[in-house]
Amino acid sequence: MIKAVAALFGLFFALFGLVGQAEPVARLAGEAEILDEAGGVHLTVPVTAPVPWKVWLADEPPRLIVDFQGLAFDEPPVLRSGSIADLRLERAEGDWTRLVAYLREPLTVIEAEMHGTETGAQLDLVLGTTTGGAFKEEARALTEPVAETEKTCCVVVLDPGHGGRDPGAEAGAVNEATLMLEFSLLLKEVLEETGQFEVHLTRSKDVFVPLDARMSLARAANADVFLSLHADDLAKGSGAASGLTLYTLAADAVPGARSVARGAGDDILKEVDLETAEDQVALALAGLQGQTTAPRTAALSRNLLGAVQASDIAVNSRPERQAEFAVLKAADIPSVLVELGFLSSKEDLARLTSPEWHRQAADALRDGLLLWAEEDRLLREGLGN
Ligand SMILES: [Zn+2]
Structure with missing residues (x-):
């Protein structure tokens, strides 16, 4: 194991010819390839952990450029495309x-997404x-200003709860896993229609994505907002729960500690998210949100x-709930766990x-x-940020 790690770093340093470079945070988790398939040319890059990335086109010569941060890549993807x-x-x-992919013909990016997988994450480009x-136009538009492009209002990371071997409530x-993915x-789509949001999903298929990967994806995407979507089962215990419910972390959570303290009286959160072994989304929230983010998160919950x-959507009798989770790390991503309803309720x-x-x-959440x-923009401008 240690040998393998040493070899990996060796390759990394050999590639860059520099010692003292930041250590890679991810490596390939399988074969990366670019191939011709129905619908276009597909580039897939499976990685052990989500990393920040960006893609653009450049001309003279025509090429596609994909940048990855903190990814140790020892060889280019396998080339199986005539384009x-x-x-x-x-x-x-x-x-x-x-x-850098040198193009034989003008191509454009139709789809670009990094999503979670069981072994980490995968970048899919079509x-x-x-x-x-059109290529020249796009290359001209993108090559230069890509770094200064005004960010759309927000990068939203949507986290469909559960998936794969963890179907969630049934x-x-x-x-729940299927319903939340569909939703x-x-x-x-609804958020992107506004032209205001850049939206990423922690999973876009029925796969199990570990908690850490969900959090890393949000960080790698530079998320401004993280929404975890659930519809859990409350048949055991307080079975009467119904209606949409929003969970946020309490402002007085203790930073630095790793354990999760149970919020007094928060039966729903306790049952749903802390005692369901596979579903530790509450922990994900704890990992994403630092104390300074609490007021922004409270505003997010209130606006939602x-x-x-x-x-006129049915809401829970106590629709905004908080719990005193310990905070793993200070981060700056306002995060809300949305229980759209409870599968244990007939009406829901x-x-x-x-x-x-x-x-x-979806329209309401938008x-x-x-x-x-x-x-949030006004608030931050007011604070001189
Ligand atoms: Zn759930």
């Missing part, structure tokens, strides 16, 4: 590694053909609730399986996020 003439790895600034003129043929994909109530089950309700709830983003 690509050559692939090369270069060192970029700092601890960034650059993958490229489609375009005209030479009610007959319905399970998150819809919410992503306001929008949900305005759209009917709502949660209705496409109309999904649309209504409205809440837009309201919050505006308030």
